[in-house]
Amino acid sequence: MAAGIHAGLSLKDARGALPGLLTEQIDRESDAAALLALADWMVRFSPLVTTDGKDGLLLETTGCDHLFGGEAGMAAALSARVSQAGYGHRLAFAGTPGAAWALARAVAEDGAPVILPSGAERTGLAALPVRALRLSGPVLTLLRRFGLTRIGQLYSIDRKALSRRFQSREAVEAVMLRLDQALGARAEPFAPLRAPPDYAARLPCPEPLSDSAGISEGLSRLTEELCAKLSAHGLGAQGFVFYALRSDGETRSLTVNMARPVRKPAHVLRLFRERLDRIDPGFGIDLLLLEALRTAPMEAGSQPLSADLAMTITDLGMLSALADRIQARLGEARVMIIQPEARHPPDMAERRVPFTGQLTEDTPPPPDTLPGLRPIRMLDRPEPIDAVAEVPDGPPLRFVWRRVVRRVVKADGPERIAPEWWTHLPTPGSGVQAMPRARDYYRVEDEHGHRYWIFREGLYDDRRGSHPDWFMQGLLA
Amino acid sequence: MDIATLKARGLIRPVTAAPAQPDAFPYGLGVQGVHEVAETAYGHWAAATGFVLGMLHPTQKGACLWICQTSVSRDAGHIPAASLQQMTGGREPRLCIDARKSAEALWSAEEGIMSGAVRHVVVELEEADFTATRRLALASEKHGVPVTLLLPHSCSGATAATTRWRVGTQLSAINRHDPRAPGQPRYRAVLERCRSTPAAVGQAFDLEWNDETLSLHMVSGLAAGSAAPRPAPSFVTRHGHQRRAG
Numbered sequence: 001m002a003a004g005i006h007a008g009l010s011l012k013d014a015r016g017a018l019p020g021l022l023t024e025q026i027d028r029e030s031d032a033a034a035l036l037a038l039a040d041w042m043v044r045f046s047p048l049v050t051t052d053g054k055d056g057l058l059l060e061t062t063g064c065d066h067l068f069g070g071e072a073g074m075a076a077a078l079s080a081r082v083s084q085a086g087y088g089h090r091l092a093f094a095g096t097p098g099a100a101w102a103l104a105r106a107v108a109e110d111g112a113p114v115i116l117p118s119g120a121e122r123t124g125l126a127a128l129p130v131r132a133l134r135l136s137g138p139v140l141t142l143l144r145r146f147g148l149t150r151i152g153q154l155y156s157i158d159r160k161a162l163s164r165r166f167q168s169r170e171a172v173e174a175v176m177l178r179l180d181q182a183l184g185a186r187a188e189p190f191a192p193l194r195a196p197p198d199y200a201a202r203l204p205c206p207e208p209l210s211d212s213a214g215i216s217e218g219l220s221r222l223t224e225e226l227c228a229k230l231s232a233h234g235l236g237a238q239g240f241v242f243y244a245l246r247s248d249g250e251t252r253s254l255t256v257n258m259a260r261p262v263r264k265p266a267h268v269l270r271l272f273r274e275r276l277d278r279i280d281p282g283f284g285i286d287l288l289l290l291e292a293l294r295t296a297p298m299e300a301g302s303q304p305l306s307a308d309l310a311m312t313i314t315d316l317g318m319l320s321a322l323a324d325r326i327q328a329r330l331g332e333a334r335v336m337i338i339q340p341e342a343r344h345p346p347d348m349a350e351r352r353v354p355f356t357g358q359l360t361e362d363t364p365p366p367p368d369t370l371p372g373l374r375p376i377r378m379l380d381r382p383e384p385i386d387a388v389a390e391v392p393d394g395p396p397l398r399f400v401w402r403r404v405v406r407r408v409v410k411a412d413g414p415e416r417i418a419p420e421w422w423t424h425l426p427t428p429g430s431g432v433q434a435m436p437r438a439r440d441y442y443r444v445e446d447e448h449g450h451r452y453w454i455f456r457e458g459l460y461d462d463r464r465g466s467h468p469d470w471f472m473q474g475l476l477a
Numbered sequence: 478m479d480i481a482t483l484k485a486r487g488l489i490r491p492v493t494a495a496p497a498q499p500d501a502f503p504y505g506l507g508v509q510g511v512h513e514v515a516e517t518a519y520g521h522w523a524a525a526t527g528f529v530l531g532m533l534h535p536t537q538k539g540a541c542l543w544i545c546q547t548s549v550s551r552d553a554g555h556i557p558a559a560s561l562q563q564m565t566g567g568r569e570p571r572l573c574i575d576a577r578k579s580a581e582a583l584w585s586a587e588e589g590i591m592s593g594a595v596r597h598v599v600v601e602l603e604e605a606d607f608t609a610t611r612r613l614a615l616a617s618e619k620h621g622v623p624v625t626l627l628l629p630h631s632c633s634g635a636t637a638a639t640t641r642w643r644v645g646t647q648l649s650a651i652n653r654h655d656p657r658a659p660g661q662p663r664y665r666a667v668l669e670r671c672r673s674t675p676a677a678v679g680q681a682f683d684l685e686w687n688d689e690t691l692s693l694h695m696v697s698g699l700a701a702g703s704a705a706p707r708p709a710p711s712f713v714t715r716h717g718h719q720r721r722a723g
Contacts, residue, residue, distance in 0.1 A: 318594035319540055319572065325592075326574060326585050336573045338558040350557055352573065359540070359570040374563065376530070377523050377554040410649065412658035445659040449646040450520060474554055475523035477530075477564065477662045477686060 028054070038087070039193055040251050043243070044204075044287045045078055047196040056104075058097055060190055065093075075113040083111075085249030092116070097190065098182030099125055102132035102151070121183045126152030133178040139171045154179055199237065199292040201226040208247050208284025215244065215279055215288070220269055222290040227265045230292060236261025239293035240268055244285045252279045256328055259320035259335075260357030261296045267321055271328040320357045344420045345439070346473065347378065373443060375453040375474030382471035385454065389470070392460040395442045399454070401472050406446040413442035414456075437464050443476055451476035500674045502682060502695075503640075507532040507597065507623055510639040511614045513605070515628040517645035517667075522553040522629070524646035524664045529599060529625050530556075530564040531686060531693035539596035540570040542589040544582045546602045547575055549629075566691045576602070583609045586624060590616040601627040611637035641670040650685055650696075662686045663696065 005014050005021070015021055035051055042049045045068075048060035061074065068074035071093045082089045088110050092103035095118035106128045108114045116124040125132075128151050130143050146165060148154060154175070163172040180186035201222045209215055219242060230236060238261050244252045256271040279285075323335040336352040337359060343349050387399035395411030419436035437458035445451045453476050458468035499505045506512045507529075516525045533541070545555065561571065572595070576582035582602045589598045590613070605626055614637045617624050626638065644666045652660035666682045684693040 315594055318592055322542075322589060322592035322594050323572065325588055329584065330574070330576065330581055334575050336575070338571065338573065340558065346557075349559070355572060374557055374560040375523075375554075376526050376556060376560050376564070378557045378560075379554040380551065410652075410657060410659045412652075412655065443659055445649055449648040449663070451523070451646070451649065451659055451662065474557075476659070477523060477527040477560070 031055075036193070037251065038082075038085075038249065041245060041249055043194075043289065044081075044245055045074065047200075048190065048192040050191055050193050052101070056101070058100075058190070060192070061093070071115050075115060079111065079113060081249075084247070087249075094124070095119060095121055096182055096184045097188050098134065098178060099184075101134055102128050102182055106132040122155070125182060126150065126155070130154070133175070133182060135174060135178055139174050142166060142168070142171055143175070151179070151182075197291040197293065199226060199229055199233075199235070199295060201229070201290045203288040205286050205288065208286045209288075210281045210284045212277060212279075212281075215281065215285065216273070216276060218288045219272055219276065219290070220265070222288055223265045223268050223272075226290050226292055227263045227268065230263040230295065234297055235292075235295045236263040236298035237292035237295045238262070240272070241291045241293060242272060243287075243289040243291070244279050244281070245287040245289070246282045247284050247286045248282055250282060252285075254279065255293075256324070257332065258324045258357075259355055260317070261294075261298050262321075262324070263298065267324070271324055274325075274328045316357060316359070319359075320355075323355045323357075344417055346374065346417065346441075347382065373476070376477040378474040379472060382455070382473050385470045385472050387454070387456075387470035389456070393440060393456075395444055396454065396470065399470065401452070406450070406452075408444045409447050410445040411442055412444070414440035415442075416440050417455075435464050437462060437468070441473070500677075503532055504668070504671055504673060504677070505623075505639055506642070507625060509617070509621065509623050511610055511617050511624045511626065511637070513610070513626045513628055513632070513636060513638045513641040513670075515632045515641065515643055515669075516630045517643045517665075518630050521645045522549075522627075524662075525627055525644045526553075526556065527564070527662055527686065528642070528644040528664050528666055528684070528693070529627060530561065531684070532625075533565050533597065540572060540594065542572050542574070542586075542595040542598045544574045544576055544585050544589070544598070544600045544602075546579060546582050547577050548603060549601045549627075550575075563688070564691065579604050579609075583613065586613060587616050590620050590622045590624065593620065595622065598622060598624045599627065600624065603629060604632060605636070607635045607637055614638065636670065638670070639672050640668060643667045643669050647683065661688065664693070 004017050011023065031054065035055070035057070039049045039051050039057055042057060042059055046059045046061050046064045050058050052058045061071070065071045065074045068077050075091055075093060079089070079091055090104050090108035090110060091113035092100045092108045092115070093113070094100040094103055094116040099116060099121045102125055103114045103116055129149060130151055131140055133151060135143070143149070148157075159172070159176060162175070163169065166172045177186065181188045203218050203222050205214075205218065209218065222242075223240075226240075237258075239255060239257045242254045246252070254272060254275055256268070256275075258271075262268060326335055327333075333354045335355045337355050339351050339353050341349055341351050383401065385399045385401045387396035389396040393414055395413055396408055398405060398407045400406070417439045419438055421435065424436050439455045439457055440459070441453060441455040443451065443453055452472060453474045454470060454472050456468045456470050458464060460468065499508070504512075506514075514525050514529055516522050543556070555573075558571070561569075574582075574585050576585055579602045582600050583605065586598050586600045589595050605628065610626070613624050613626075616622075632641075644664055647663040647665050649662055650660035652658045663683065663685045666684060668677055668680045668682075671677050683696050685696045686692075687694050
């Protein structure tokens, strides 16, 4: 500043004024990420936080300030925290987002927060320049041209007169909207970054936690509290997020997911405990938060005392608990069930889907998909083999699979499985060439007693491509 | 003082004795305890799977926890539900777990045993050492859930499992409907280790799958193996005259 360097100066001029100037390229992406992280961290002051432009944060503090002993206390706490994390800041409290924006940008200084009581916007903003109204450059130029430099000057101007003078309907609209929003005459929507959870519990720590025993104890208290809340409303949650807010402005979080709604504290704690050591306390954690996600009513059913009366012997609740524990340790989507699919190719007739607390319905498959003898081990994808076979549709006499020659002594087939023509509707020009080919499946046994399920992709005279190829689909029992 | 505290202090305990160790085939496989089933050589994984499925007791109802190490399923494929239904008859629910490492598979198996939600745990994995099998054996004994480990041919050495079987495939039985087609699958299971009946070690069992009773039967090689069907007499010779139309 002393050397005459200020924002807006070009780099060359600045270098000329001060040859030893240290410069650094601006990194917008990192700045944006840091702002988002700071916004996350602000959850300690209010659950409703959003970013404002490239360098601003907006907090809805209604009902939160009394926790800090009023707005002045909150301002002091916020200011102390943010400066501790190493950020310069300007802070303003007002009854409307527009007024707070104006005050923070036009009046507040670092270390000197401004607090405007609700309802005093009209007088509080009167002396501020119009650029504090969140208007675009051309509109500001227009206002300056008419000599309107202070917000207070706009109060007395008749709106009709203003629109006559401006001759640009959009500009008038913009000025009026921003003025009304700042004064609270028009409501302004507030879109928080994260929707506040319906069920959450928080535990501020007077003394920052720095060891895992403390975190674990805090988590178990929060879980008890949250599960009691859920239980009082007859709900369970399918996910829990645990936030540890560190005093240096960093946030660490852990998420656990369940197959079905849960509200048993011991189960939730068990899932968290698998990964609790991943939370690095750093210089200390001073706020713990636990949120419940995807809450749903829990069916409070009682188990039949006699196992004979139960519809099924499998206890889905216990099975889900097992799946949750395994997924918490091994990772998501590692517990699967097999779901039948109405598809022709045998490798697509079943699908592995993540277990979501429901087992496959106990319905018999429709008669036309009743399988013949199917392999006991199905390869993940068919493996090409070199086969010598009788033309056109004899079983192979010998073939090479995984580099070993196998001589066929017994064979059975073919079982023809037609392609799904409806998945490959031909385009007018493509003709029959592009159609998928039928598969002829054979059950064969080699001289050592290994039994295989192999198929020939295509027929010799189907005119859908060249020579048919042979594939290994699976191993028979 | 409630029952749990009394139990914890050792003041009361259940009067039922520990189940007697079975001393006949299949030595408790699929019923109680930890059992290892290994292939005799590379490529016999399907036979080992068939042996395990044949030993799953169809009378026991409940979900089955099937843990498979990814490297195994990549090499040998997975078990389709259709063939599981063919082999075991029922459509029992099965929870499949992908484990990347042996340690993950063994940990999941122990969780499954202790959960009380499954009636049988099957683990397909590359290796299991003595400590791991001992842990599983203790958990299985405490909770009464049988565990079957499917291991590759390379497994050897000490184990805490009740038995270790070596299973290989054999030429299939004669197909009565078509002599050129493969018939019922046959396996040869050799008892390599047996804690309850050490005298039985080394015994070999020739087994044949029966798709009507859904179980494995012991066969004698001679009596059932060589009875090839004769070609059926033609219609003309049996009746002695041509059947006239009309």
